[in-house]
Amino acid sequence: QVQLVESGGGLAQAGGSLRLSCASSGRTFSRYTMGWFRQAPGKEREFVARISGSGTTLYYTDSVKGRFTISRSNAKNTAFLQMNGLKAEDTAVYYCAAALGVVIINTPDGYGYWGQGTQVTVSS
Numbered sequence: 588q589v590q591l592v593e594s595g596g597g598l599a600q601a602g603g604s605l606r607l608s609c610a611s612s613g614r615t616f617s618r619y620t621m622g623w624f625r626q627a628p629g630k631e632r633e634f635v636a637r638i639s640g641s642g643t644t645l646y647y648t649d650s651v652k653g654r655f656t657i658s659r660s661n662a663k664n665t666a667f668l669q670m671n672g673l674k675a676e677d678t679a680v681y682y683c684a685a686a687l688g689v690v691i692i693n694t695p696d697g698y699g700y701w702g703q704g705t706q707v708t709v710s711s
Contacts, residue, residue: 589613589685589700596681596705599673603709607668609683609702617641620690621659621666622698625679625707632682634693636668646693651677675711680704 590612599605609621622637636647636657645657654672659665666683684698692698 589619591683591685591700591702593681593683593702593705596707598708598710601673601675601709601711603673604669604671605673605707607670607681607683607705607707609666609668611664611666611685613664613685616659616664617661619685619687619700621657622684622686622690622693623657623666623668624682624684624695624698625677626682626704627676627679630679632695634695635681637690637693638666639689646691648693670707673707673709675709677707678709679707681707 592610595607617640623635624632626632638657642659656669658667682704683702685700686698
């Protein structure tokens with residue numbers, strides 16, 4: 588079993604930055620592809636970014652490329668999402684998710700483990 592706990596959300600002004608963290612309780616963290624998703628009110632949960640178990644393969648949705656950076660520390664069993672240049676449309680609940688093995692899926696059904704979510708609000 589993998590338990591994920593997000594932190595680092597909050598209120599930021601447009602153009603500002605936030606760094607989200609996702610701590611995992613699993614002993615084999617490096618075997619999991621980690622993803623970040625977000626869900627705005629009234630909208631479906633959408634993919635933001637993912638990172639391979641080794642940290643060498645990254646993928647982003649177009650709307651965050653150049654502004655967000657996904658990373659991980661396998662020594663600390665933690666994944667991160669650095670968000671710069673925040674926009675009002677980035678406002679959402681952000682979720683981290685884990686999938687065992689090599690995953691190239693960018694939809695929620697590809698991930699079996701989820702955190703509880705952390706709210707990110709960007710004021711314009």
